[in-house]
C-alpha cells in the first residue's frame with residue numbers, strides 16, 4: 284500500500300508539473316491569425332503580456348470586431364501585408380488602454396471613412412510600415428498628467444485622413460512622425476503640451492500640419508516635402524522658443540500658412556520654396572499672422588540661402604609676406620559645396636550660408652593642410668588660422684631631406700629678385716620677391732626644430 288501511495292504521489296506531482304508547464308506554455312508568447320485563432324480578440328486573449336500576434340496575409344480581408352488592448356503586445360503582418368478593417372457594426376477597431384503598450388508593423392488598415400482604426404490612451408505606441416486608407420485612422424490621447432510618452436510613427440501612410448494628437452493632460456517625452464506620407468489631410472495636433480514633436484522626412488501631398496496647443500516643448504519640422512496643389516500650416520498656441528521649421532521643400536504652388544498665435548513668431552526661414560526667389564505670396568497663397576520667411580534656400584539641396592550668413596576669415600602662411608592663393612574649400616556632409624582662393628592678405632569669404640555644420644579646409648603646396656569645423660546657427664563666422672610649412676616646401680632638390688644640399692641650392696640663387704630671368708619661386712620661401720638671408724634662415728630654423 285505504501286508503495287502504491289508513493290506512486291500516486293509521484294503521479295500527482297508529475298501531473299501538477301505538466302499542468303503548470305502547460306499553463307506557462309499556454310500564455311503564448313506568439314500566436315498567429317488565422318493559424319491559431321480566427322479573430323483579433325481571441326488572439327489578444329491568448330497572447331502573453333509582452334507577446335506577439337502575427338497576422339498572416341491570406342490575400343483576403345480580415346474584418347474584426349472592436350478589440351481592447353490592456354497589455355504590452357506587438358501585432359505584425361507576415362507573408363505579405365494583411366488587410367484589416369472593422370466589421371460592419373463596429374465603429375472603433377483597436378482601443379489601446381493606458382496601461383498597455385502597442386507595436387504594429389506591416390499592416391494595411393482599410394475601412395470606411397467613418398470608422399476609427401486606433402484610439403490610444405497609452406504612452407507607448409509604435410507604428411511601423413502601417414498604411415491606413417479611407418478610415419479615421421489614428422487618434423492619440425492620454426489619460427494622466429506628466430507621463431513620459433514615446434510615440435513613433437515610421438514609414439506609415441495615411442490617405443485621405445491623417446493622425447490626430449489630442450492630449451487632455453500635459454506630457455513629457457516625444458511624439459515622432461518620420462518618413463511617412465500624408466495625403467489630403469496631414470497631421471493634426473490639438474494638444475501636445477510638454478511633449479516634443481518631431482516631424483521629419485515625411486511627404487505631405489495636398490496636406491500639412493495643424494497645431495493648436497504645443498507649449499513648453501520642442502517642435503521640429505525638418506526635411507519634409509510638401510507637394511500637391513496646396514499645403515496648409517495652421518499654428519495656434521504653440522508658445523515655445525524651441526521651434527525649428529527648416530530644410531523643408533515646399534513644392535506645392537499654393538500655401539495657406541496661418542499663425543493665429545499673437546505671442547509667438549512662426550519662423551519659416553531656411554526652407555526651399557521651389558524657386559530661388561523664395562515663397563510666392565501673390566495669387567492664391569496666404570501668409571497670415573506673425574510669420575518670418577525672409578531667408579530661404581536658393582537651391583533644393585539647401586547649400587546657399589538668401590539672406591544667409593557669411594563664413595569669412597584670414598589665413599596666413601607661416602613666415603610669409605604674401606598669403607595669396609591658398610585653396611579654401613567648404614564641405615557640407617562630406618561633399619565639397621564651394622571653394623575659393625585667398626587674396627594677398629589671406630582673406631576669403633563664403634556667402635549665403637544657412638544653418639548647418641560645415642567643414643573648411645585650407646591647403647597650400649608645401650604647407651600642412653588645416654581643417655576647421657564651423658557651425659552656423661544664425662550668425663556670421665570669422666575664422667583665422669595659420670598654415671605651417673613642411674619639408675616639401677624646403678626640400679628644393681627633392682631628395683626627401685632638408686639639408687645642406689638645399690641650402691647650397693638656395694645660396695646659388697642668392698640675391699635674385701622676382702624680376703630676374705633666372706628667378707625661381709621655389710627658393711623664395713617667405714614670398715617677399717627676393718632670395719635673401721631670410722629664406723636660408725627658414726631652412727636653418729626648420730632643421731633646428733626637427
Ligand SMILES: [Ca+2]
Nearest residue numbers: 678682684689
Ligand atoms: Ca633636399
Ligand SMILES: [Ca+2]
Nearest residue numbers: 711713715717
Ligand atoms: Ca625671400
